[in-house]
Amino acid sequence: MIALACDHTGMEMKAQLAAMLEEMGLPWKDYGCYEMNRDDDYPVFGYRAAKAVADGECDRAILVCGTGVGIGIAASKVKGIRACICSDVYSAELSKRHNDSNVLAMGARVVGTEVAKMIARHWLTAEFEGGRHQRRVDMITAIENGEAL
Ligand code: RB5
Numbered sequence: 174m175i176a177l178a179c180d181h182t183g184m185e186m187k188a189q190l191a192a193m194l195e196e197m198g199l200p201w202k203d204y205g206c207y208e209m210n211r212d213d214d215y216p217v218f219g220y221r222a223a224k225a226v227a228d229g230e231c232d233r234a235i236l237v238c239g240t241g242v243g244i245g246i247a248a249s250k251v252k253g254i255r256a257c258i259c260s261d262v263y264s265a266e267l268s269k270r271h272n273d274s275n276v277l278a279m280g281a282r283v284v285g286t287e288v289a290k291m292i293a294r295h296w297l298t299a300e301f302e303g304g305r306h307q308r309r310v311d312m313i314t315a316i317e318n319g320e321a322l
Contacts, residue, residue, distance in 0.1 A: 175297075176234035178204040178222035179281075180215040180244065183237025186281040186289055190235055193290045199297070202231060219247035219278075226275050227253040235293055236278040245278030252317060255310070257296075260284045265292045269299035271306045272313075 175194055179187040184206065194201045204221040206213050215238040222234040236256070238244040245258035256276035257268035260283050268274035277296045279289050312322055 174231045175199055175201040176204055176222035176225045176231040177201050177236075178206075178218035178234065178244070179237040180206055180218060180239070181209050181211050181213050182239040183244075183281040184209060186237045186279070186286055189286045189290065190237070190293055193293065197294070197297070204234075215244040216247035219244035220251060223248035223251040223254045223256070223276055227251050232275075233297070234276045235296075236276060237281050237289075238278070239280055239282040241278040241280035241283065245276070248276045248278065255313065259292055259296070260288075262292050262295045265296040266299045269296055270302050271309075273301040273306070273310050 177187050177191055191201055204225060205218045219236050222236060225231040226234050236244040236248060241258045245256040248254050249256040254276055255272055255274045256278050257265060257274040258278045259265040265277060277293060279292060315322060
């Protein structure tokens, strides 16, 4: 299950990503926002989708705000979440292969819809490589747990 979320800037892109997931045969769940309101707050929706991943209700999340930055930062504050804020295919794919990212955040004001779909497709089909990368991901988890490196 893929969690989707956005603020008002990302509603159209989120709809396009949902359609792409349908085509890929991947189930998805929408964690908002559900209506155009420029006073909405991206941390709310980023948090809800990230929490669904952290709690195991969803496998991954794809988030959209204006830049992808705010909603990505908010998601990464949830324990267990490693969000990548990406506007290119290479970073998105490597964020999965090397960093085991479980959240992808993109900016609707930064990338076009077709680029966002291509980024998401690469990210969704990439696999974590483990090995030496696991050691580094474990270090990130240690930081999250308040340990010193
Ligand atoms: C909303 O105007 C904008 O700040 C938000 O979508 C996002 O870009 C924040 O990081």
